Amino acid sequence: MQKSKVYFSDLRTSPTCNLLDKMERLVRKAGLEKLPLKDNFVAIKIHFGEPGNLAYIRPNYAARMANILRKLGAKPFLTDCNTLYSGKRSNAVDHLQSAMENGFNPISAQCQVIIGDGLKGTDYREIPIPDAEYCPAPKIGTAIADADIIVSMNHFKGHEQAGFGGALKNLGMGCASVGGKLELHAASQPKIVTEHCIGCNICVKHCAHNAIHLDSQTRKAYIDYDTCVGCGQCVALCQHDAAVVNDWDTSERLNYKIAEYTKAVLLSKPNFHVSFIMNVSPECDCWNHNDAAIVPDLGILASSDPVALDMACADLVMQAPILHNNNILAEKHNHEDLCGQDKFHLIHPDTDWKAGLHHAEKMGIGTTHYELITV
Numbered sequence: 001m002q003k004s005k006v007y008f009s010d011l012r013t014s015p016t017c018n019l020l021d022k023m024e025r026l027v028r029k030a031g032l033e034k035l036p037l038k039d040n041f042v043a044i045k046i047h048f049g050e051p052g053n054l055a056y057i058r059p060n061y062a063a064r065m066a067n068i069l070r071k072l073g074a075k076p077f078l079t080d081c082n083t084l085y086s087g088k089r090s091n092a093v094d095h096l097q098s099a100m101e102n103g104f105n106p107i108s109a110q111c112q113v114i115i116g117d118g119l120k121g122t123d124y125r126e127i128p129i130p131d132a133e134y135c136p137a138p139k140i141g142t143a144i145a146d147a148d149i150i151v152s153m154n155h156f157k158g159h160e161q162a163g164f165g166g167a168l169k170n171l172g173m174g175c176a177s178v179g180g181k182l183e184l185h186a187a188s189q190p191k192i193v194t195e196h197c198i199g200c201n202i203c204v205k206h207c208a209h210n211a212i213h214l215d216s217q218t219r220k221a222y223i224d225y226d227t228c229v230g231c232g233q234c235v236a237l238c239q240h241d242a243a244v245v246n247d248w249d250t251s252e253r254l255n256y257k258i259a260e261y262t263k264a265v266l267l268s269k270p271n272f273h274v275s276f277i278m279n280v281s282p283e284c285d286c287w288n289h290n291d292a293a294i295v296p297d298l299g300i301l302a303s304s305d306p307v308a309l310d311m312a313c314a315d316l317v318m319q320a321p322i323l324h325n326n327n328i329l330a331e332k333h334n335h336e337d338l339c340g341q342d343k344f345h346l347i348h349p350d351t352d353w354k355a356g357l358h359h360a361e362k363m364g365i366g367t368t369h370y371e372l373i374t375v
């Protein structure tokens, strides 16, 4: 089987080559310049970090990437889509404010910041995937769907539902509109938490399927489950946490769906991916805190194959010894180094990241077989 090339750079620096220089050298070596960049819109997909979380990728890296792309003739912009849950990134106004607080703004990032699925997460394009088993038409944020080229910058860390968050998670989940995220997360249609509902009628007005109504007596919303198609529009629009996700999907199915969404994001688009194994926190950057890192900072990796990239990052973390500071793994395995063990599975035993990588491979997104080239 043909192996994909994954390029690796460690984190040693010198007065003539800092980490930004090292990242630039890495991505150039890994083939960034081979993309058809001239005059094309390049969506740099990154996670801006929930305020309070400090493990996200530093904006300095995004600024350097934007500069490289612009010098090569492209029109880059930084992007992410709104979240499904309430928090400080669930609409474009709060999301941009959070991004700014975390250092991502047009001045520091040296390019424009665009929220991919619009003001309230309802701006998306459905991209048909003929061979999909779970999500035949992923709902991808319009700005990302309209971009000519996708570059992902991924913070590699644990994830409470997917096992780990890397390139596939950043692309498949991160580029989904709010309705898309509902499809990814939920095994069924949303539900109404009546105590939270203020009867504002917004969900009723915007349900394209006439499936949500206000009770004439209580003035609370209710869903007609015979008509509801689970599009997620009401979840996106409700600002009171009253229309919410019903049951969360299993990790295995979530990872299958993330793979299919990734296929939709990358379909017919040149793409390139960079992952940072730094601050490997046990959980997602969507949390408003980041628990202590579980392994040392290992390096920066780049590839044109996001599956191979995730596999290489997972292997490096599995091979690494755990840190013996006060972290979630050291707490339980104080006298072990856990080299060679699946640390993400130890932290989140109900997760199954391998399922997602194998499904992505089956969908033709890439391969788990790779050659690691040190730059």
Ligand code: SF4
Binding pocket: 192, 196, 197, 198, 199, 200, 201, 202, 203, 204, 220, 221, 237, 238, 239, 240, 241, 242, 243
């Ligand atoms: S948008 Fe939310 S608060 Fe308003 S009626 Fe619908 S469920 Fe209730």
Ligand code: SF4
Binding pocket: 189, 190, 206, 207, 208, 209, 210, 211, 212, 223, 227, 228, 229, 230, 231, 232, 233, 234, 235
């Ligand atoms: S999920 Fe979509 S179809 Fe179902 S009630 Fe909400 S807006 Fe209507």
